[in-house]
Structures are given as C-alpha cells and as structure tokens.
Amino acid sequence: MTIRPATAADLPAIDRVFRTSFCDTFAHLYDPADLKAFLHGFTPEAWAAEFADPAYAFAVGETDGAVVGYAKLGPNKLPHVEPGAVIELKQLYLLKQAHGTGVAPALMDWALGQARRRGAERMALSVWSENWRAQAFYRRFGFEDRGPVHFMVGNQADEDRVWETRL
Known part of the structure; x- marks a missing residue:
C-alpha cells in the first residue's frame, strides 16, 4: 500500500473511485x-x-x-463549525476491495497531517446520518457530531451529520 499526493494524471482514477464507491454504497x-x-x-x-x-x-x-482510494481536503463550507483555522475533509472514498486493508486510516493520517501543515486547528466533514461504518471510523480519529446538514443528490435531500475534531 502506498499513500501519496495525487497528480493531475490521477484525476481519472479518482473520478472512477468516487463514482464506483458512491454508487456501490448509496x-x-x-x-x-x-x-x-x-x-x-x-x-x-x-x-x-x-x-x-x-x-x-x-x-x-x-x-x-x-488507485483504490483517495482523500480530498478543501475550504470548509459546512454549518455548525465555528469560523477560524478549519479545513474540510471533502471526500474520503475507497473501492470495496480496499476495505480493511489499512488504506482508509492511512489516507486519514495523510489528511490530518496535511491539515496541520496548512495551519488548520480543526477539521470538519459530513457523513450520511445512517452510514454507521463511516461514523465509527471517524469517531476513532476523535471526530464528534456537531449537527445536521442537508446533502442534495439531485432533488433528494439526505440528512448528513457534520463532524469535527481538533488537530
């Protein structure tokens, strides 16, 4: 297993992982x-x-x-998060074949380290309210539930939960 910064050449693989994982799960x-x-x-x-x-x-x-997984960080756009030195984990997706291989925790370690290097003091993310596996994963990294947010898929509004941790 290797975790590395993505290159522009990785974008088609990232898109494939995103689409495959999202559709397999949701x-x-x-x-x-x-x-x-x-x-x-x-x-x-x-x-x-x-x-x-x-x-x-x-x-x-x-x-x-x-490429079997990826993580993406960016500016926080989530509610229930106090302003300041905060970064959002926009996406962390894996193909099913990578579950249980250590790729997800390694990507999370990269994200937390990258956030610190960028000067963030906190990280926020959103996760579907019924995605118990993901919630348990984030909880292991110190994330806590901050409240609901609507996540739009077409015309359907899902209830996601905003989670946050101190770095």
Whole structure:
C-alpha cells in the first residue's frame, strides 16, 4: 500500500473511485434521475479546477500500483463549525476491495497531517446520518457530531451529520 499526493494524471482514477464507491454504497437510495443529476456535476473540468486550486489537496491510496482510494481536503463550507483555522475533509472514498486493508486510516493520517501543515486547528466533514461504518471510523480519529446538514443528490435531500475534531 502506498499513500501519496495525487497528480493531475490521477484525476481519472479518482473520478472512477468516487463514482464506483458512491454508487456501490448509496445508489440504492436514489431515484436513477437524481443519482444521474448528482454524478453529472463531477466532470473532468470540475475535478481539474479543484486540483489546480491551492486551497485543495488530494492524496491517493494505491495497492499493487492501482488507485483504490483517495482523500480530498478543501475550504470548509459546512454549518455548525465555528469560523477560524478549519479545513474540510471533502471526500474520503475507497473501492470495496480496499476495505480493511489499512488504506482508509492511512489516507486519514495523510489528511490530518496535511491539515496541520496548512495551519488548520480543526477539521470538519459530513457523513450520511445512517452510514454507521463511516461514523465509527471517524469517531476513532476523535471526530464528534456537531449537527445536521442537508446533502442534495439531485432533488433528494439526505440528512448528513457534520463532524469535527481538533488537530
């Protein structure tokens, strides 16, 4: 397993991991039109724009030379988080084959370290209110529930929870 900063050449693999993981985990919850509308917002141009923005940082997790997960940090846009030196873990996704391999904790360690290097004192994230596995994972890293937020998938509003930890 390798965790490394992403390059622009990794963006197609990041998109593949995102789409595959999101659909494997959540597609059954949505009307196909809502899922399609949500995924339509993740274009090569959108990935490239975030990657080029110095406010964002990406890392990939590889096994046997293939990208099986990634993490993305960026400016906090979540409610229930006091302003100040805070960064948001925008995404941390893995392919199913990478569950239980240590890639997720290694990506989280990268994210926490990167956040500290960027001067953040706190990290925030959102997670679906019924994603118990992810919530247990974040709890192990000291995250605490701060309150609800709507996460839109097409026209469907899901209840996510905002979580935060001190760095």
